[in-house]
Amino acid sequence: xxxSGLYAGLGVALIxxxxxxxxxxxxxxxxxxxxxxxxxxxxxxxxxxxxxxPPLITxxxxxxDIGGLSGAWAKAFAxxxxxxxxxxxxxxxxxxxxxxxxxxxxxxxxYYNPDRAKTYYYTYPVDNESLVVFTKKDFxxxxxxxxxxxxxxTVTGYVWTPYFQKFFGSNLQLYTAASDAKTAFMNGQIDAYxxxxxxxxxxxxxxxxxxxxxxxxxxxxxxxxxxIANESYWIVSCKxxxxxxxxxxxxxKLESSGKWxxxxxxxxxxxxxxxxxxxxxxxAENC
Amino acid sequence: MSDLGGWLAILIGGMVVTIKLAAATSVLSIAxxxxxxxxxxxxxxxxxxxxxLYVDVxxxxxxxxxAISVYYGLxxxxxxxxxxxxxxxxxxxxxxxxxxxxxxxxxxxxxIRLAQWDAASSLGMGWASTVRHVILPQALPPAIPIxxxxxxxxxxxxxxxxxxxxxxxxxxxxQLIAETFxxxxxxxxxxxxxxxxxxxxxxxxxxxxxVVTRRLGLQNRPDQEKALQRLSIQAExxxx
Numbered sequence: 149x150x151x152s153g154l155y156a157g158l159g160v161a162l163i164x165x166x167x168x169x170x171x172x173x174x175x176x177x178x179x180x181x182x183x184x185x186x187x188x189x190x191x192x193x194x195x196x197x198x199x200x201x202p203p204l205i206t207x208x209x210x211x212x213d214i215g216g217l218s219g220a221w222a223k224a225f226a227x228x229x230x231x232x233x234x235x236x237x238x239x240x241x242x243x244x245x246x247x248x249x250x251x252x253x254x255x256x257x258x259y260y261n262p263d264r265a266k267t268y269y270y271t272y273p274v275d276n277e278s279l280v281v282f283t284k285k286d287f288x289x290x291x292x293x294x295x296x297x298x299x300x301x302t303v304t305g306y307v308w309t310p311y312f313q314k315f316f317g318s319n320l321q322l323y324t325a326a327s328d329a330k331t332a333f334m335n336g337q338i339d340a341y342x343x344x345x346x347x348x349x350x351x352x353x354x355x356x357x358x359x360x361x362x363x364x365x366x367x368x369x370x371x372x373x374x375x376i377a378n379e380s381y382w383i384v385s386c387k388x389x390x391x392x393x394x395x396x397x398x399x400x401k402l403e404s405s406g407k408w409x410x411x412x413x414x415x416x417x418x419x420x421x422x423x424x425x426x427x428x429x430x431x432a433e434n435c
Numbered sequence: 436m437s438d439l440g441g442w443l444a445i446l447i448g449g450m451v452v453t454i455k456l457a458a459a460t461s462v463l464s465i466a467x468x469x470x471x472x473x474x475x476x477x478x479x480x481x482x483x484x485x486x487x488l489y490v491d492v493x494x495x496x497x498x499x500x501x502a503i504s505v506y507y508g509l510x511x512x513x514x515x516x517x518x519x520x521x522x523x524x525x526x527x528x529x530x531x532x533x534x535x536x537x538x539x540x541x542x543x544x545x546x547i548r549l550a551q552w553d554a555a556s557s558l559g560m561g562w563a564s565t566v567r568h569v570i571l572p573q574a575l576p577p578a579i580p581i582x583x584x585x586x587x588x589x590x591x592x593x594x595x596x597x598x599x600x601x602x603x604x605x606x607x608x609x610q611l612i613a614e615t616f617x618x619x620x621x622x623x624x625x626x627x628x629x630x631x632x633x634x635x636x637x638x639x640x641x642x643x644x645x646v647v648t649r650r651l652g653l654q655n656r657p658d659q660e661k662a663l664q665r666l667s668i669q670a671e672x673x674x675x
Contacts (some may be wrong), residue, residue, distance in 0.1 A: 245618055248616050263614070305613030309613075321600035322600055322610060328507065331507045332506075337511075
């Protein structure tokens with residue numbers, strides 16, 4: 149406990165020093181904060197994850213291996229604070245609940261919506277994503293109505309899922325993990341798969357020449373335009389604002405040191421990915 | 436309170452799927468188990484071996500592992516055959532619950548005293564006739580509470596197929612929790628719905644047991660047993 153506290157203090161000092169050398173506005177604004185960084189298990193950064201969704205996040209092959217854009221950020225943060233990374237590998241929906249209930253310090257990146265913001269602090273965003281419809285190329289997609297009467301699938305807990313439930317009713321099949329939904333889609337058990345565009349650039353969808361991707365406009369499926377394109381953020385419990393701020397300082401440090409650019413080129417999306425590094429800003433807080 | 440009303444509407448939708456799933460699985464499991472149990476007391480060795488092998492194999496496989504491997508592993512074939520996640524769930528649950536129930540039914544059938552078989556044989560009755568007219572009528576009433584227990588197990592085990600996209604109550608509840616962040620409250624409602632479904636089944640079981648016993652003319656069986664015991668003791672005393 150004492151040693152981890154010392155490491156955490158040293159980490160904060162290191163980050164503050166580095167960030168102030170970088171001269172970013174964020175660091176000067178936060179340099180006066182009195183830090184009291186606590187984690188659920190002293191010396192350990194417990195991260196709830198919902199499996200791999202490259203390039204946003206990858207988990208494995210080891211039990212506590214994490215990678216991808218967000219994973220590299222978390223690993224750098226843990227290293228600077230002298231924390232060991234421990235992954236709680238669960239489903240998407242349970243990731244949200246794990247952080248809310250204090251079973252994990254941070255939760256793998258999810259989208260923002262005002263309801264979730266009552267429960268979590270959001271860090272800076274990791275990437276930009278947008279809802280798309282995946283179909284086989286031989287499926288004649290001409291908009292949401294062309295999916296009527298067909299079996300479609302998505303993942304339990306997504307911000308879009310309640311809208312899909314209303315739109316598709318019993319034709320919607322909910323999966324607990326994106327990997328399961330993709331397997332069912334590739335098997336032909338569902339005619340369309342509804343998820344973020346980044347899924348197009350990783351296996352198994354990226355390996356198939358028969359997959360088509362269709363963009364979704366605001367209002368399609370009854371989804372408001374601000375939920376169609378969204379950014380993914382690490383989530384931190386409302387009780388852990390210092391942890392969220394420290395994560396953001398780490399990101400500032402990665403940006404100013406040029407390491408984020410290295411992460412992007414190393415773990416980032418392959419050429420053609422329709423994502424860009426979003427502006428480093430936190431969304432409206434409702435905690 | 437309005438929250439609860441909204442949750443109930445959604446959760447009851449999931450509960451309807453759970454009931455349909457459990458009903459279909461129960462009917463098929465009872466049929467499969469009955470068949471396997473009869474095979475296990477059959478005079479044909481090959482049938483007895485097959486039934487034993489089936490029960491041993493399917494009792495050893497976890498429902499979750501079988502559901503995931505069948506749904507995702509055989510996905511393309513299931514799709515070609517037009518088998519939905521619901522259908523897959525019924526098949527998987529039936530395969531495993533049927534194995535458990537078969538073993539229980541076998542126990543009920545073999546609990547009938549051998550003297551009954553001998554008596555039937557002495558009257559010139561064959562295997563099928565003995566099973567139908569002598570063994571089954573006696574094995575049926577004790578099998579009713581066993582069957583009810585299995586139906587309750589099937590209702591609860593049906594939550595496992597939420598992992599293969601069957602929109603039953605657990606899957607619906609998980610989605611609701613992801614929206615509301617109130618797992619305790621929502622799972623409490625789910626638990627109450629399960630209790631509301633399962634408790635009346637116990638009453639129905641007792642009623643069915645009473646009806647079947649009455650129809651088969653076995654309602655005085657305890658008295659008959661006592662009378663037989665008295666006769667037996669008297670006979671032994673005379674012989675002594």
